[in-house]
Amino acid sequence: MAIDIQMPALSPTMEEGTLAKWMVKEGDSVQSGDILAEIETDKATMEVEAIDEGTIGKLLVAEGSEGVKVGVVIAQLLEDGDSADDLVAPTDVTNDDKGDDKPGSTGPDHPENDSAARDGSEAQAPVGKAVANDPDIPTNIKMVSTTVRDALRDAMAEEMRRDETVFVMGEEVAEYQGAYKVTRELLQEFGAKRVIDTPITEHGFAGIGVGAAFGGLRPIVEFMTWNFAMQAIDHVINSAAKTLYMSGGQMRCPIVFRGPNGAASRVGAQHSQDYSSWYAHVPGLKVVAPYDAADAKGLLKAAIRDPNPVVFLEHELIYGESFDVPDMDDFIIPIGKAKIRREGSDVTITAHSRMVQFALEAAEILAQDGIDAEVIDMRTLRPLDTDTVIESVKKTNRIVCAEEGWGQHGVGAEIAARVVAEAFDYLDAPPARVHQKDVPLPYAANLEALSLPGTEDVVKAAKAVCYKD
Amino acid sequence: MANESKKTTSSEARKTDKGELLGYYRDMLLIRRFEERAGQLYGMGQIAGFCHLYIGQEAVVTGCKAAMKDGDQMITGYRDHGHMLALDMDPKGVMAELTGRATGYSKGKGGSMHMFSTEKKFYGGHGIVGAQVPIGAGLAFANQYLDNKAVSLAFFGDGASNQGQVYEAFNMAKLWDLPVIFVIENNQYAMGTSVQRASAETELFKRGISFEIEGRLVDGMDVLAVRDAAAEAIKHARSGKGPMILEMKTYRYRGHSMSDPAKYRSRDEVTKTRADHDPIDAVKTRLLKEGWADEDELKAIDKDIKAVVKESADFAIESPEPDPSELWTDVLIDVEA
Secondary structure (H helix, E strand, O other): OOEEEEOOOOOOOOOEEEEEEEOOOOOOEEOOOOEEEEEEOOOOEEEEEOOOOEEEEEEOOOOOEEEEEOOOEEEEEEOOOOOHHHOOOOOOOOOOOOOOOOOOOOOOOOHHHOOHHHOOOOOEOOOOOOOOOOOOOOOOOOEEEEEHHHHHHHHHHHHHHHOOOEEEEEOOOOOOOOOOOOOOOHHHHHOOOOEEEOOOOHHHHHHHHHHHHHOOOEEEEEOOOHHHHHHHHHHHHHHHHOHHHHOOOOOOOOOEEEEEOOOOOOOOHHHOOOOHHHHHOOOOOEEEOOOOHHHHHHHHHHHHHOOOOEEEEEOHHHOOOEEEEEOOOOOOOOOOOOEEEEOOOOEEEEEOOOHHHHHHHHHHHHHHOOOOEEEEEOOEEEOOOHHHHHHHHHHHOOEEEEEEEEOOOOHHHHHHHHHHHHHHHHOOOOOEEEEEOOOOOOOOHHHHHHHOOOHHHHHHHHHHHOOOO | OOOOOEEOOOOOOOOOOHHHHHHHHHHHHHHHHHHHHHHHHHHOOOOOOOOOOOOOOHHHHHHHHHHOOOOOEEEEOOOOHHHHHHOOOOHHHHHHHHOOOOOOOOOOOOOOOOOOEOOOOEEEEOOOOOOHHHHHHHHHHHHHHHOOOOOEEEEEEOOHHHOHHHHHHHHHHHHOOOOEEEEEEEOOEEOOEEHHHHOOOOOHHHHHHHHOOOEEEEEOOOHHHHHHHHHHHHHHHHHHHOOEEEEEEOOOOOOOOOOOOOOOOOHHHHHHHHHHHOHHHHHHHHHHHHOOOOHHHHHHHHHHHHHHHHHHHHHHHHOOOOOHHHHHOOOOOOOOO
16 A cells, blocks of 8 residues: 655644655655655745655655645655555545644634634735724835734844844844744844854843843844743843833833744643733833734834833744735834724724734624624733723723733733723723633643633623623 | 863962052942941931941952953942942942932932942842843943943852853853853852852852853952952953953851841851951051051041041931932833834
8 A cells, every 4th residue: 555645744833835845756765764855834944754665656746836735645655565556646635624633734623723823824814894094004005915924024134224233132043044933034134243043041141131231232032932031031020121210210221022922832831821911010111912914013123123121922823924014114113002903883802912813803703793893902011002992992882801811910901900990981891801711721622722712702702791692 | 171260379469559559448448438337327227128238348349340441341239339339439329329319329219239320330239149140241242242342240149159040141151252250259158058058069160160161269358369360351351262250259247138147157257257357457467568558547548438438428318318200200211202
């Protein structure tokens, strides 16, 4: 029997990739461990090794093919006694089956995973109806579809071109091109002096970053994920956030700490925490958590120019998504302003980072039930744009505060408290919150799905505050 | 072995002259008298919270300062009054910060452990044990990046020398050959725990061996030995060879802070160190022996310094507390929209 060789997943979130190069041809005999092919995603390149030994029967996917789905049979291997003539082309070439259990697949029983965020690298995210204009984006400007990952990269590159004192340091930011490819090609353009690979010592290099900022530079410190920044949180808070105050205004700490925050996919509790409320708690910091590529770019540029320490929370699961980004020279989104992403009159939904996507999806579903939701992307968590939320609640009289992290002492708790304090008389229902279940994030696919909040949770909460469930 | 650490030989005959030695005498005496007065003010309730006195360790910072050039930086932990005075920060501003007044270096918002002067190149004043070590390496990183030829001196104690982040900083400092000197002020007690009870390797100058960082053991009670060791290390760092470690063997006469039970060491030990190894007495003896000063002249210096310290204390007590509006300032720097 011939053995099918399938398109592998390079990461838990990969759904498709490019078959860049075949390293074998039909008729070659291979041993286990031999390199068969090179495959690429926008994040990484990897070699596919033979697991079994035999002779290459057929190469089913041509070199250079893009968008090859994970699990598709890309070649067939003949074992002893097999003949190439016996080969039957597999029927499942397009791999429409979403119900299998291959890594990265989106099973139908995991509805919150069934979103564009999981849908490969070039998916266009859903856009709500009547997206309100952003006063920071001029009209009549050309838009370019850009991934969040490239938008972040472009922001850093532009600011590094503009200001010699800006540099980036972190684990694998230089030669590896970024663990999530966010710093791709920065080393090539700016050199090793300004794009610096560090040892795996978050506590130490966060402190060195703070010292460099005290010494007159503008560091961008990348944490491979914010989970690892717990090793460094003392410097983020005690050294960076408090020194301006403790020095009576003398010291400056213009630094950006950035990296992916929150749940990735199937990586377990220690790699899946949302730190939004942790950092948003601390005076002396600015905390930014963008959703789309335009905000990622405009806010990161603002963060790099900001004279204060900025915690910049990204999301791994939206790095690969594309959004329109204005094609203009100096595109800055001011820190501290929320954005109304969808106007509505019946209920206000607040969200940040990836939850914005679920909120927008929920709004579309709610619309079918006659509920007109207003979706506010908070964008910045400190300072928190309470005014925009209060104005909205005065119109809708109902609010759902959605976030990916735990609810207790969370961002939603804060927003709800402010709404109750400042717009109590306008409320027609108690504020509702949507958040992660109060457990460490489990690994098992079904439990992970149960733990994380998604579109359905937002829909349910919105219906509840509208008394329509 | 290239990185073998060696003990610098202590000597009573190190090269100096009248002007230099009188300067050290004056500088060290200022620190001591200032700290004695700070202790008094604490007892009177004028200074509150944590207050860590530098009495006994004056030679360390004075000798290091002597080896620094303009532009070189200092950063230290919470026992920081001596460093500020050595860098010519105004005693009035330091004392006023201790009393929590608007005229203090941090407008009264920092206190004993949190003062800074970007003008005098003093970068704090840090309350978290060991945190100043990577920050000090970061200052050196900026110096190297900006190619300004400045060297940063990061001071920390024997207690901090067991902190993990210190070794992360050692590694990167040598990996990148940052111009930083790690000055370990080994006053032999981390709060109440002696080095012997806290450290597997008690010879702290050896702590850099696995990072290829050279270390020196220095008599931290001898200002000239400190000066020479610091000069060698600073020259090394400034020439692009990277960091060095200086272990300054010193002694703190007073408690760790003002609320020290003094049960972890004997009164005899303290008295004997004061009598036999006092850094100021050693300078005084040499000044008299060389004929560079007589008792009357030294008494006159002492009187001058007492006047400076009294003036700083009066200033600190008479200054107003910060205006209530200061509660809300300096949290963030305003950004023009």
